[in-house]
Amino acid sequence: MADAKNMVYLALQNNEDARPIIEAIEEDNPHAEINHFPAMVKIDAVGKLIVRRKTVEEKIGREWDPQEIHISLVSLSGNVIEDDDEFGVERDN
């Protein structure tokens, strides 16, 4: 299972609320791989995935609290990073 090293992911519902979040993740995490499933988008990456408040706010044109991600989040893998400006997962071995 060597190829599994430090894999993390975020899975979000495939809907209007999640779309700008997914776009923001794509923009801020060029190493991420976006996989579409029925009704769900799973974003895989090695090491770290970050959702930045600022990037999402630029996309939706209003204030956005990183905790709002809880509405669209389906699943995750990795150690959670959560503060006022970002939400993410990471693994560092």
Place this chain on the structure above:
Amino acid sequence: MSRKLNLRERYQRMTRDLAWEPSYQSKSDIYPQMEFEGIKIEDWDKWEDPFRLTMDSYWKYQAEKERKLYSIIDAFAQNNGHMNVTDARYVNALKLFLTGVSPLEYAAHRGFAMVGRQFPGAGAQVACQMQSIDELRHVQTQIHTISHYNKYFNGFHDFRHMHDRVWYLSVPKSFFDDAMSAGPFEFITAISFSFEYVLTNLLFMPFMSGAAFNGDMATVTFGFSAQSDESRHMTLGLEVIKFMAEQHPDNIPIIQKWIDKWFWRGYRLLTLVGMMMDYMLPKKVMSWREAWEIYFEQNGGALFEDMARYGLRMPKYWEQTIEGKDHITHQAWGIFYNYTHAAAFHTWMPDNEEMDWLSAKYPDSFDQYYRPRFEHWREQAEAGNRFYNPTLPMLCQTCQIPMGFTEPGDPTTIGFRASDFEGNRYHFCSDGCKDIFDNEPQKFCQAWMPVHQIYQGNCGGATVPDVLDWYHLNFGVDNFDYAQSPDRQHWQQWKGEAAEESDAPDEAA
């Protein structure tokens, strides 16, 4: 202007700062379950909050989820949404879900209320209480969603009564009874870590993608809405393990033993989900094998690399699950096909197209071991000799699944293990299940074994119809092959007519 506290400080003030060091009563009287499992916690203040939702934010976000969900459930019912599923066979997956899984959500609700009261740290208490109420949400939203299906299909009608009695439902029931009757630390290791973090994706992600693929928008919605809570729960699972591991080195062997036990318990339980994915979805999303590779081998692998720093290793017998991924779902479906006359859902043999899909997804096992058997059964059924096994199966004392899984390395021999305890002999399907018994024989010898109970006359009588009556299972309606079922008749009736009048207004709505 007030100085704005950051998220972390603010959350600390809102939760653990509410607690104090008691002096009129001893801590061991207030939290009496902290010692007996042998877990050593030196400092609850080191607890890392898995997420930081205060009640006001919790209400805000959860209410938004609930509003969305119930508007879809309403629309689904008003528009006869059940008519949009790919095929009525699909509905049998939901029967298994409501009778087998939803009651576990309830059990989780009560179990987390218990640990939410028993852990001495306020941070841990609040995280567990929030999970407790989330789990209550899940059981209730599932009932409300599936309520519509209950109005049009059989097998759902007395799910709670069945969960306490029906033979295969003792598989999920005993799983949660086991966790809840353990101490708080084992419970949270079992459910938050082993089940939620390591395995729950295998329950929800394929199930819900399967529902989406098969036109069941109501189930997709409750499923993903529940999953949005689940990601908080998974985070709790990971934090709990890290916290226990960091608190004391003596905790490591205890935790490892629990991980070994609960991984195997969960793996056996999820066989039912795998069988649903491979056989019960008319339109398949992914095979059990693929799901196991993504969600256990890949993510579980990364997780346990993470855990290595604490001296925790992959769960015992994980290698057997890698081999088993080619076999267990076919074996389980074979068992249920044999005993569907005593089940509250229907089974059937795959059609040619489905057989081909299984061959393609299981190139190393399906054609060699299962296809010939299944084709034979299908031919027999078509010739009017649909086979139902008249003898009651022997159940594994631990997982309670009928003994039908094969030996590692030999997919033609049924696995069989036994242990003696206090003058009685107990039987198991695998090394994993035998180990679990041998570690706690006093506990597992108590199990309410459905087949034993029938033989002892505790289940309504001596004949199959007596027992089914005691199960509240409607004979000839809820059970037997899909081909003869009233569900199928109704479906054909509805669909046949719906096709003719597709332009007419739907007056039934």
Place this chain on the structure above:
Amino acid sequence: MQIDIKTADIKPIRNTFDHVAKRLGKDKPASRYQEATFDIQPETNFHYRPLWDPEHLLYDRRRTAIEMEDWYAFRDPRQYYYGTWTITRSRQQDHMEKNFAFFEKRRLVDVMPAEWRNKVATLLVPIRHAEYTANLNNCYMSAYGYGTAITQACLYAGLDHLGIAQYLTRIALAVSDGDTAVLDAAKTAWTDDEMWQPLRKLCEDLLVTKDWFELFVAQNLVIDGLLYPLAYDRFDTAISRHGGSALAMLTDFALEWFGESSRWVDATLKTAAAESDQNKAQIEQWADAWSTRAVEALTPIAVAEFGAEGEATLAEIRAELVTRAKKKSGLDLQ
């Protein structure tokens, strides 16, 4: 005609689940509250005795002295299931959010007299620790109680108390311009000041009470029934007379909640007491014993709030509770 026959064919084959129909007396459409509540807790055929309580089953009626023929005789008059509960609370929290924003934006803290600001910090803020106790107690009832009809509502109450404790924390920060020293001082008062010790002792004693229904009576009827009128209602009235009416904006949730929760508590006790004389006597005995202790515990706080009138105020509140218990639940309290 053709169409009539066809549409009639997509009629439901049943209207609700069997266990719900049995309680409704016939198969008819059931409410979401009913389907989410009735008989949802496992009843029988448990696999293993709890390691932490081998004398009892996992779910066991014998964890309280109260006996009910049917534990689903309880009805929440609010008909709360998770969805209705959380949507109701989110509406209230939206309202509270606006109140806090208004209070901060208009700097209403500046118009509160310093003396009363200080009273909020020293008399109201420490109560957040009692609210936290109420959270744990309701969590206990939900965990070890019997039957979803009552246990689900206990968990709602438990998390409501946590929410109220968190609002009190925000009040502390609002009246002190965000100075967390107010919280530290209130906690020191709670653990060390003589005035708060009887109440703290009462809280700790509740945390070791084993009978979950006794805990229900002690916490949800008696403590809430005395503390809320004292700490929120009477205190709000007093502070309003001294130019601090803005406080009422910040305690709005707690008072509204108390009125709402009381309806559930009263209905629950009415059902339990109506079941048998034995239940009624047991509840009355618990209520009287805990009332006496609670009045003693609250006396120093009442005196600090109202001086010479403190004890009389508390006696009046207790009399109101006796009247309420008689009128709403048919209980004869002292």
